Amino acid sequence: MGLAWQQGPLGTGAIGRFLVPAELPERMLFAEPLRRRMRVRLGDMWIADSEDVVALHEPGRYPVAYFPLVDIVADILEGDGRTTQHKDLGATAWFTVTAGETTKPRAAWQHVDLPRHASELEGRVAFAWRAMDAFYEEDERIVGHAADAYHRIDIRQTSRRLVVRNDDGVVADSSQPLVLFESGFAPRWYVPREDVVQDALTPVEGQTFCPYKGLCSYYDIGGSHRAAWSYEDAWTEVRRISGMVSFEADKVEVELDGKRLRLEPGQGVVSHGVDRDLTVEELAG
Known part of the structure; x- marks a missing residue:
């Protein structure tokens, strides 16, 4: 997102508000x-x-x-x-x-x-x-x-413990995740591959790309469809998350220091008309 798209300050789903006494216009360009x-x-x-x-x-x-x-x-x-x-x-x-x-x-x-x-x-x-x-x-x-x-992305190293479970089985357990803060979105937690249980992720067909992070691959976890994703070759600006895995908190159980994470406002990405009618092949164009 950015200034006016999705949860941005001028967007239709802003998660913050301007601290002014008078009501602002419904639309501001x-x-x-x-x-x-x-x-x-x-x-x-x-x-x-x-x-x-x-x-x-x-x-x-x-x-x-x-x-x-x-x-x-x-x-x-x-x-x-x-x-x-x-x-x-x-x-x-x-x-x-x-x-x-x-x-x-x-x-x-x-x-x-x-x-x-x-x-x-x-x-x-x-x-x-x-x-x-x-x-x-x-x-x-x-x-x-x-x-x-x-639109800004910050990536930070943390020693907090992230545990991912599905159907009572541990999928990932890490004390060295990265947390990615992206303008307007809830934090995303990325786990090193070595901290993910071998064979827990099943690759699925279909990729997407983000204008800020690159080409994204998806994984099923048991019966949870597209419950995890990874940027295998993340773009230069966010290279630190390359090959790491992040998990959908509404599809599998994700705990941070023992506290269950829930899907937050702004966590999902909303497609928008021609601006998002993009193909993976465009990356190679």
């Missing part, structure tokens, strides 16, 4: 300079290249990158005659994007009748993440969505 060079590729072309991107944080969505028209290749946008109404930002025009032999209908949009208070988005276009072939910051591909400066 936040726009800010991304301060990173961002590029977009479609087919064999770089169709946008800008150091002046604005990130829009909208409740219930991941951040969306808006590019100034001057930093978009000329003549790749063709209006398709479709206009929709954004509940906060007014009329929105949609474009077909064409780069060489590649054409993507309804793949970009622009808010064309912005209220005065949203002038930061004037003259800017956003590209549908799944319609494009890739987004980059400098020369590194960004997977999943535009960068969210408010």
Whole structure:
């Protein structure tokens, strides 16, 4: 999550609150300079290249990158005659994007009748993440969505004892787990493989990926489906959890220093439209 997605401060399921005397508006949007060079590729072309991107944080969505028209290749946008109404930002025009032999209908949009208070988005276009072939910051591909400066992960070593049981049998027993704190989510506890009972985990088909941690594999534990997971090759920023195992506290019994852990608000991940309609193959793209 981040500033406005899921349990973020501006999200629809915020777990904290602003300590102010007056009630805040039901929806608050936040726009800010991304301060990173961002590029977009479609087919064999770089169709946008800008150091002046604005990130829009909208409740219930991941951040969306808006590019100034001057930093978009000329003549790749063709209006398709479709206009929709954004509940906060007014009329929105949609474009077909064409780069060489590649054409993507309804793949970009622009808010064309912005209220005065949203002038930061004037003259800017956003590209549908799944319609494009890739987004980059400098020369590194960004997977999943535009960068969210408010999403943070901290990993800490602890000597607290974590015990996992299923059907009265011990699955894992560790006094050297790592705890992963991720913005807005309840802590996740990761156990070294050597502290997991051999053959307790049954690999299952199907993987997912997290824009912040990488490719995730899942395991059944007895009759508990997908009760554990592991990032076998976690991304550089969270490399410490590579190969370690975490457990779903609502599917198996997880105890920390003798206290049963329960599923907490914000523990689950909620999919959201096109921003989360991603495939594992995208990692290799």
